[in-house]
Amino acid sequence: MFNWGKSSKLKKDFEEKILECIDSLYNLALRMTQHKQDAEDLTQEAVLRAYRFLTKFEEGTNFKAWIMAILRNVFINEYRRKTKEPQKIEFEKVEDFITIPEISGVQEEIFTENIKSSIDKLPEELRTTIILFYAEDFSYKEIAKIMDVPVGTVMSRLYTARQALKRQLSAYEKERKS
Numbered sequence: 001m002f003n004w005g006k007s008s009k010l011k012k013d014f015e016e017k018i019l020e021c022i023d024s025l026y027n028l029a030l031r032m033t034q035h036k037q038d039a040e041d042l043t044q045e046a047v048l049r050a051y052r053f054l055t056k057f058e059e060g061t062n063f064k065a066w067i068m069a070i071l072r073n074v075f076i077n078e079y080r081r082k083t084k085e086p087q088k089i090e091f092e093k094v095e096d097f098i099t100i101p102e103i104s105g106v107q108e109e110i111f112t113e114n115i116k117s118s119i120d121k122l123p124e125e126l127r128t129t130i131i132l133f134y135a136e137d138f139s140y141k142e143i144a145k146i147m148d149v150p151v152g153t154v155m156s157r158l159y160t161a162r163q164a165l166k167r168q169l170s171a172y173e174k175e176r177k178s
Contacts, residue, residue, distance in 0.1 A: 014054055018047055021064045024136050025071055031131050032075050034120060042078065046071035062142060069146040072128065118168040126161040133158055 025046060030039035050057075050067045057066055119127055125147075132138045132146060133154075140158075144151045 010054065014051060017063045018050075018067075021067060022047075024064065025067065027135065028068060028128070028131055029071060029075070031119070031127060032072075032124065042071065042075055045074050045078075049074060064136075065138060065142045065146055068132065068136070068138075069148070072146055115165075115169070118165050118172075121168065122161055122164060126157050126164065129154060129157040130161040130165075 022043070026039060026043045029042040029046070030036065033039045033042055046067060050070050053070075057063070119130065122130070128147065129143060132143045133140075138146065140151050140154045143154045147154065
């Protein structure tokens with residue numbers, strides 16, 4: 001993946017890998033922050049930190065998982081720092097940047113209208129886990145590494161998130177039928 005011998009080659013390899021996953025980074029950042037400007041800032045900070053610590057990247061490992069872990073760590077650190085600041089409110093509608101596989105038994109019309117809202121209502125840990133699994137196609141093991149939790153925790157969070165989404169979407173469907 002990276003040629004550690006020459007710095008110009010290293011920079012070029014890094015830029016190529018970043019370009020391959022920048023959309024995924026931004027999409028995850030947007031889902032985590034739920035604010036466009038914060039997502040842009042978070043993505044930029046994660047890329048800068050990845051470049052700064054590029055020598056710590058172990059050749060042969062999953063670059064996308066590595067940088068997603070950096071992004072999540074930056075988010076957590078920023079979240080802790082900002083807990084005392086007033087919450088920002090985004091008035092513009094945010095486009096839905098991810099696709100989630102269809103949940104059986106729920107009509108596609110209800111699904112497309114309400115899935116983003118349902119995902120956004122999930123706690124951060126569940127929201128991030130479900131996005132990494134469905135939108136970014138990471139395995140349980142990769143998600144566990146990104147989120148720095150055991151694989152069993154990832155499985156539990158996915159189950160809990162799915163159940164919460166099914167309940168919310170079922171409620172939307174019942175509401176629509178009445």
